[in-house]
Amino acid sequence: MRVEPKPRLDPAALDSEAALDAHEIALESWGERGWRTVARLCRWAAANGMSVECPQQ
Template sequence: MSGCASRATIQPLFPPADDLRVEPKPRLDPAALDSEAALDAHEIALEAWGERGWRTVARLCRWAAANGMEVRCPEP
């Protein structure tokens, strides 16, 4: 019997699809420049957007580590 008689199915590895979706950066409506509350809300939205992005990077890092890449990742 040949060692090449049967072939294993190769299944590609991919990270979670949600982690590969790009979230657009929050944009400030020019009409909001006269409103302190609107500027504060925009700053909060930017901060939350950035935090979500870095959490995604951390998840992708942990996914890569779980799939054999030698990398140090932040804890969840």
């Protein structure tokens, strides 16, 4: 397991609508992956006896 760095926006991309869209997609995907990892760890902890409520997905 490792921490995945947050996607960074290249300042040169500020003039490109396509680059801004790609950055938003990358940022959203990064966040979703992070929360899925949190949910997996939560379910693992619950399966090993910790009293927590975890999302199913």
